[in-house]
Amino acid sequence: MVSSTPSSKGACTTSDSPNWRQRSNAGGLGIITGLTQRTPEALANEIRRCREMTDKPIGVNLTFLPVVTQPDYPGYIRAIIDGGVKIVETAGNNPQKWVPALHEAGIKIIHKCTLVRHSLKAQAIGCDAISVDGFECGGHPGEDDVPNFILLPRAAEELKIPFVASGGHDRRPFIGGGIGAGRGRYEHGHALYGHARSADP
Numbered sequence: 001m002v003s004s005t006p007s008s009k010g011a012c013t014t015s016d017s018p019n020w021r022q023r024s025n026a027g028g029l030g031i032i033t034g035l036t037q038r039t040p041e042a043l044a045n046e047i048r049r050c051r052e053m054t055d056k057p058i059g060v061n062l063t064f065l066p067v068v069t070q071p072d073y074p075g076y077i078r079a080i081i082d083g084g085v086k087i088v089e090t091a092g093n094n095p096q097k098w099v100p101a102l103h104e105a106g107i108k109i110i111h112k113c114t115l116v117r118h119s120l121k122a123q124a125i126g127c128d129a130i131s132v133d134g135f136e137c138g139g140h141p142g143e144d145d146v147p148n149f150i151l152l153p154r155a156a157e158e159l160k161i162p163f164v165a166s167g168g169h170d171r172r173p174f175i176g177g178g179i180g181a182g183r184g185r186y187e188h189g190h191a192l193y194g195h196a197r198s199a200d201p
């Protein structure tokens with residue numbers, strides 16, 4: 001991880017407090033995946049734990065899943081607001097419904113997108129930044145298979161709001177390329193699993 005570069009981490013099921021504390025304390029932005037915590041109360045506890053570990057900014061990822069039984073999203077959002085978190089990364093679906101409540105609480109929204117047209121939509125509905133996630137990424141790469149060498153330059157041409165380059169930064173040349181394409185900002189996920197100092201199992 002390049003500690004002086006704004007970076008973030010979001011990854012389902014293992015992104016708990018010791019792990020992202022390393023990111024936040026190193027100058028990046030550690031992101032907890034909200035749904036890793038089974039209930040809003042558990043997320044509130046996790047945010048509290050994080051607060052005891054660092055006074056640096058932290059983020060929470062909220063992934064809106066196309067599932068029959070919806071998680072208690074209002075409860076998770078309440079836990080985020082009450083926990084004083086100021087950055088939320090949304091993903092998985094259009095976050096428009098949640099934008100007013102988050103903005104009213106002074107929270108900045110980074111929406112994760114795998115396409116330029118989705119990024120433009122997120123910009124239009126008031127998201128503050130985009131995490132542009134190429135086909136190389138860990139996790140869900142979207143459905144249109146657009147790799148970062150195509151996606152990131154096009155995002156740079158189209159977007160007026162800031163974006164971070166995301167996906168595939170697990171080898172040094174790509175880290176360099178990704179940082180350049182993201183204008184110095186990148187997000188990484190799975191590479192940290194193998195990192196010697198990572199607290200992930």
Ligand SMILES: Cc1cc2nc3c(=O)[nH]c(=O)nc-3n(C[C@H](O)[C@H](O)[C@H](O)COP(=O)(O)O)c2cc1C
Nearest residue numbers: 010011012063091137138139167168169188189190
């Ligand atoms: C195991 C795993 C689970 C992930 N789960 C989520 C998730 O729940 N929500 C989300 O927005 N992104 C998720 N991601 C994607 C990451 O947040 C990040 O965008 C991606 O890992 C960046 O690509 P990289 O892993 O190549 O660095 C996940 C990634 C991994 C590897």
